[in-house]
Amino acid sequence: MEIIKTLGEFIIDRQMEYPHASGELSSLFSSIRLAAKILHREINKAGLADITGAAGDDNVQGEEQQKLDVYANERFKNALAQRGVVCGIASEEEEEFVKFQETKNREGKYVVLIDPLDGSSNIDVNVSVGTIFSIYRRVSPVGTQVTEADFLQPGHAQIAAGYVVYGSSTMLVYSTGNGVNGFTYDPTIGVFCLSHPNLQIPADGTIYSINEGNYVHFPEGVKKYIKYCQEEDAETKRPYTSRYIGSLVSDFHRNLIKGGIYLYPTSSRYPNGKLRLLYECNPMAFLIEQAGGKALAGPGQRVLDIEPTSLHQRCPLFLGSMNMVDRLDQFITEFGG
Numbered sequence: 001m002e003i004i005k006t007l008g009e010f011i012i013d014r015q016m017e018y019p020h021a022s023g024e025l026s027s028l029f030s031s032i033r034l035a036a037k038i039l040h041r042e043i044n045k046a047g048l049a050d051i052t053g054a055a056g057d058d059n060v061q062g063e064e065q066q067k068l069d070v071y072a073n074e075r076f077k078n079a080l081a082q083r084g085v086v087c088g089i090a091s092e093e094e095e096e097f098v099k100f101q102e103t104k105n106r107e108g109k110y111v112v113l114i115d116p117l118d119g120s121s122n123i124d125v126n127v128s129v130g131t132i133f134s135i136y137r138r139v140s141p142v143g144t145q146v147t148e149a150d151f152l153q154p155g156h157a158q159i160a161a162g163y164v165v166y167g168s169s170t171m172l173v174y175s176t177g178n179g180v181n182g183f184t185y186d187p188t189i190g191v192f193c194l195s196h197p198n199l200q201i202p203a204d205g206t207i208y209s210i211n212e213g214n215y216v217h218f219p220e221g222v223k224k225y226i227k228y229c230q231e232e233d234a235e236t237k238r239p240y241t242s243r244y245i246g247s248l249v250s251d252f253h254r255n256l257i258k259g260g261i262y263l264y265p266t267s268s269r270y271p272n273g274k275l276r277l278l279y280e281c282n283p284m285a286f287l288i289e290q291a292g293g294k295a296l297a298g299p300g301q302r303v304l305d306i307e308p309t310s311l312h313q314r315c316p317l318f319l320g321s322m323n324m325v326d327r328l329d330q331f332i333t334e335f336g337g
Ligand code: AHG
Pocket: 092, 115, 117, 118, 119, 120, 121, 211, 246, 247, 248, 249, 274
């Protein structure tokens, strides 16, 4: 008979590898897992909800259907508040960070930063979206209220990071700093099953992912690199293939498995890039490094070394296969990026 390792079992196995682990992080992951399952359910009926709501009706709660990214934010927030392991969260959907007020939460050691629904513009057209999360140990004393400093930590201080991709199947991929593992959701039994143990990104790839519509606004080094990707060269398998979904999670997931590079540079529209350092760039940079890849924010600038100064700050992002990012780095170092 086929042996299935569930996410729950995997977390407990891993916890036992650390003799002093208290199980708090495991409890935190349970919250994320639960919220992910609820989101899976809602996203899978999103199209249907539109049809049934078309007559201008309210939903069963008698309220107007909430936008899915607000819904996702509420779901993750509630799930994370419930177990008392987390003292507060910061979210792309909230202007300020959220202090969890109950005494049990003040005793919590961890803060969580989330992009509850990544790629939300893809929902209406039935294209994959995701959730991104990032976990830090608080720097303020346990027992007190969470502070902004707890959230403004450099990415290399992450305890764990991961994402859920709600794709043709739903997957949860995460790392606690000891490799990257992927779990596929089986909706018939309601369980995430280990399907992609120890994910490693190939050192070389043939995919480049960028919103090329912004080409004229890109820095010179990025423009030259794009032309390099498009040149003919049998040895390096160029021209590369261009693939861009417009959901960071989905673009990242494909490149992680197949090998490739993802670029979101500065442009005149987004002088600091579009993606958010704390909710998007840091967790993805943590994962890509754990998978043997590389993540930069500019010439020689490791994403995980950036000292954040504000919750919603943006940051350019270049990440993926090691040799591809190194090559890109040569271009942006010489020509600017
Ligand atoms: P979000 O839906 O959380 O706001 O994120 C959208 C992000 C990211 O997922 C995606 O890669 C990028 O925006 C796409 O931006 P462009 O449409 O400018 O290419």
